[in-house]
Amino acid sequence: MADFTFSTLKYERPDFTEVEQLFEKLVKQVQEAAAYEGLKELLKKAERVQNKLMTACTIASIRHTLDTTDTYYEKEDEYINNTIPTVMPKFLAFDAAVMNSPFRDDIEKEYGKQYFAQKELNRKTFCEANIPLMQQEAKLTNEYQKIMATAAIEFEGQTLNLYGVQKYFEHEDREVRRAAVRAYSDFYHSNEKRLEEIWEELITIRNQMGKNLGYANFIPVGYMQQGRTDYGEKEVAAFREQVRTELVPLCEQLYAAQAKRIGVDTLMFYDEKRVFPDGNAVPAGDDDFMVEEARKMYHKISPETGEFIDFMIEHELMDLKNKPGKAATGYMTFLPDYRAPFVFSNFNQTIFDMQVLTHELGHAFAGYMAMREQPITEYYSESTDIAEIHSMSMEQFSYPYAEAFFGKDADKFRFAHLQEAITFVPFGVAVDEFQHICYANPELTPKERTAEWKKLEEKYMPWRKYDADDFFDRGGFWYHKLHIYLYPFYYINYTLTTMGAMEFKKKNYENHETAWQDYLNLCKCGGSMSYLETLRYANLSNPFEPGSVARAMEVAKQELMNSPFMR
Template sequence: MILEKAKRNYIPQELNMDWHALEPIFNELLNREINSVNELEKWLKDKSEVEAALEEDFAWRYIKMSCDTANEDLVKSFQYFATEIEPKIAPIGNDLNKKLNDSPFVKDLDQDKYFVYLRGIRKALELFREKNIPLQTELQVEQQKYQGITGAMSVTLNGQEYTLEQAANFLKDLNRETRQEAWEAITARRLEDKDKLDGLFNKLKDLRHEVALNAGFDNFRDYMFQALGRFDYTPQDCFDFHDAIEKEVVPLLSAQAEERKSLLKLDSLKPWDTEVDTSGKAALIPFNNGEELIEKATNCFNKLDSYLGSRLEIMKANGLFDVESRKGKAPGGYNYPLSETGAPFIFMNSANSFRDLTTMVHEGGHAVHTFLTANLELNDFKHCPSEVAELASMSMELISMDHWDEFFKDEEELKRAKRYQLKDVLKTLPWVAVVDSFQHWIYTNPTHTVEERTKAWTNIFNRFGANFVDWSEHQEALENLWQKQLHIFEVPFYYIEYAIAQLGAIAVWKNYKENPTKGLAKYMEALKLGYTKDMKTIYETAGIKFNFSADYIKELMDFVKSELEKLD
């Protein structure tokens, strides 16, 4: 099936993405007379069509730049949109929001259908400040520099050059000296750019604080809670969540670290001892190349549900994957929705490791979400908060495990893979607490020095177990671990969502284990809602609670522990 963009009903099928072509379209929307609720809904659909076209154009600029960060033309194309298009759209976008909010017919819209959307529009109006437009443009350009710095990183091991993702495979080697050599090479390469990344972050932090002050907030943390639409929880809820993770999860991981140390017959665990298999077996190799990864993931999804597998088949047929690691490619992985096409692009850095399998099914969950929301009436209905978006992806990591025999034909290897996955689920929670707690500190202490930031990071990291290893000889590496977290640079305050969604995903998986057909159906029904309902309703539709209390965390951790015991 070859995909085609949705037929445009308002703007030309072919439209140059420059201001000369766009300005008349925005002016028509701004000046159009609206004399009934039907005309208002038609206006909303036309506005949505413009937004979808712009989003897809921007998506491709970002995707192409990520795939080749060294290509100056692709970087300039991205920067053109960020500096020449977005700053001109922002004030008119605010005027369009005002036009909608002030319309006498807005009260006649179906409030059940439009409640969440209108709530977001009103919040955007509250936060908009004209003087923030150039600052947000500068932030777009500066944030992109993180990709350029980290995408250029590589190391040489045994006379061969590797990207950092590829080199990380050596951390699973049974030979401890090999692991140590790889870890030290990766760490030394990261530290080469420590000062450059500190300087970049200082600039980002100062710009973000200025945006917050302009919008009438004391700090960027409080601004972002509003900007991210966190209507369902507060900073204090996050602090309580951190406390619950420290109480309920950190002791579990501490016990696992002691067991690891004993099984490996070591006096102390070092940072290069956390990934090797304690059974003494070589690292799992679930596939041999990117092509095989896509094929096996598709088969796995097909076994879950033919609709799910067919979505990955459509993506492959349309060239919507770039999965293998190479020098010059941006780090990390993502699923980028293409708003007009109704499908996504999956980007990742596969090095044929087990973690690449989990990345693929994670991004595959996002991809399914993109397809399930493609036909929602307004483009904004598809813009889910991260707590919902990550529920889609993290749940897929767990519910797909029943069909990981596509990757592991040997029963014992399959069990090992599932054990890895469940232990990774547990490890996710303290790391999220560390990153989230650190960001709260950063932005509520906006005048901090690099030295103060380093001390704060170290204290927070140690509070949550410091990865349960001995860092005594590698203090500088510990102090700069935060620099490897892309989100801190590129999408500030986007991280607690992973922990909230991880709890939700465990609950989805629990439902699935009890009744696969019903559990999967509820999961997909929740995803189909997009962001047409509030977050709690979406979680309830999935058959789970939007809850991150200590009692609920304990209940879900007990379930994971019981599932781990079944694999022994």
């Protein structure tokens, strides 16, 4: 393992037939196990088989997103997505045998109750009738992703992808900003018909999945797919209302101050990214410079983060430069056979690049630690609502090192980043509520759904104005949010975890050593506990409690409102 690099990893198409046959044998052996030690060896064997399978599938998936025009990996990814659902019954049969084992108490004593809680969620979210639906879903989400990845936007004499054109949202010339947003909007408008059709089909498919599992629609399944075991729709709706009452007024103040700062009477959408009249903070060097400064920063933060960043660089586990054909996304995944995270993104020479180096690497650091602390692969990754605390908190822990990345503009970076962390939250809860509306009301027409998004903008983002941009002004902005298509009900996690990140910010001011130890504990525990249990373990508050949003945002709000940039 010590000598591998991602670029030289050998990929072989997984032998799914062999995997199925192995698991058929394992089921019988589990049922016949006469002692716990024998059962434990069978669990380890199953883990090795699944790790090998997952590693191969992940290599193919990463290489497909690195170049969506590569037909070999496109076909491999399609084959895997079509075949994985067909072997799920074998995995679930194995899980059922383990859950019914007379040694269940021994397993729970060694691995905790979350071990069976996860398996129960897997059981509740799968049935064989959903296999063809899962295959159709994968095909549609891949199509959406390819449309995004192959975007070719003509702008300022260049052909840009979606990440490339967004750089101009910060341009000093207001007309250039306006034109860049229009070019971005026009791309989605030109693809509106097919994007409408894909979303319509996904709603139908996913709601049928829910019905096949005994639910009225997809919503309960979506929650379970996110690993949620100790809260539901009611708690999330109450949280959204806290955001509306506590954060929306604050965001209106921040944007009103920004309009005054940059000298415009009315802040338009194409002005929102232009935070300062003399220009936003920009990286002090090129892509390689940013990675090198990140390496230095992680060595300063802690011994653990220093070891981690060296591992990532040595094994080529980051692909961050913007290139034609790359998927228009950013993510962290992992290769279990190598206990290795992998980070994917597209730099665009804005403060976004720093967010990649902290957010996605925050995910990766948590995975790196869990893979070295947790005894089983099931605990290498946590529920998605915990995962985003790792990433967003690392963004906050990086603030003292901003000078290395932005030089004299470090204070600009910190202010703009913190403002965006807060102003993002209303958008995030709107994305969540939009999905609830769509799945609960499948009879809505495509244009009616877009009108619903417009209502949500008025509810959660009353400052948002598109300057008579027909497509965005009538509600078309939601089409750009890939999570709606690819990762249903994921997006609320970013808003919930913003509360955790802001709480870590507050704790870091009070006592850095204590805050960092709590963060390290959070990363090490992986997925071994439920959401609320993990929060308690890391000494973090429950975001669903009344007043939690106001308390979590207290320090960040004071920092922004007292900033010289607000005068």
